[in-house]
Amino acid sequence: MKQIRVCSLLILILAVMCGCTINSSVKNEDLKNAEAAKKVKIITSFYPMYISTLNITKDIPDVEVVNMTKPQTGCLHDYQITPEDIKTLETAKVFVVNGAGMESFMDEIIKQQSNLKIVEASKGIELIKNESDGEENPHLWVSISNAIKQVRNIAEQLAVIDSKNAEKYKVNADLYISKLEKEKDKMHSILDGMKNRDIITFHEAFPYFAKEFNLNIIGIIEREPGSEPSAGELAATIEKVKTLKVKALFAEPQYSAKAVETIARETGAKVYALDPAVTGEMNADGYINIMDKNLEVLQKALK
Secondary structure: OHHHHHHHHHHHHHHHHHHHHHHHHHHHHHHHHHHHHHHHHEEEEOOHHHHHHHHOOOOOEEEEEEOOOOOOOOOOOOOOOOOHHHHHHOOOOOEEEEEOOOOOOOOHHHOOOOOOOOEOOOOOOOEEEEEOOOOOOOOOOHHHHHHHHHHHHHHHHHHHOOHHHHHHHHHHHHHHHHHHHHHHHHHHHHOOOOOOEEEOOOOOOOHHHHHHHEEEEEEEOOOOOOOOOOHHHHHHHHHHHHHHHOOOOEEEEOOOOOHHHHHHHOOOOEEOOOOOOOOOOOOOHHHHHHHHHHHHHHHHHHH
């Protein structure tokens, strides 16, 4: 009889302990869900928007930043939105985009995610029109001066949407802008004295960069990445390189350099890689590191 009572007591204790464990697990799960619900989830459209937003939201615990596209995705001219992208955006409060026509899928996003807050980094920035087609060029971030304006734009718009963290956004933006200003000054101190200012670029990603540093783009090899130049266009570029005695051709690390190498063989010009900062290290210093590398390349190419 005594053994039965002891066994009953042990069963009761185990039941209470199990109940406490289950209740504790449920409470922990509820707590995690509640914490996740409190977070401001920000989705960025592609690499340069991600790096800027990452710096602006630095050390803000209740803000999460996720990049929508894969790290190796380049410019979004012809990007097709995927079901996975839609699923990602469904969990977000804010979508940070470059704008200026870069994200051609925005009408579809707005239609499907009517409650999503859109932050447009290019808001109010003067756009350059392409010589080839007269369309507005969306590659604003390639110019450091414009990248600074975009950082300020993102921070100001986030502050309106998430007023609780408004001051933190401003402080972080100021800190990052000071780094960008320092990088810009360094690049100007070296590039402004270069006598050779003629360059041939891979595609129309560099007009803002060229304007920033007073470079003269005398030719573009591919108007759009992946659209190989025709035989006539290739011949015309080769002739221009020979006539103007261009010493450097610039490919982009994200794309095939086949056409560039053909021109180099025919002219004796040397091929260098100039990075439009559409892919790179997924950390806060990614953009500045790319600009440092571009500076090194231009020093060699233009000397």
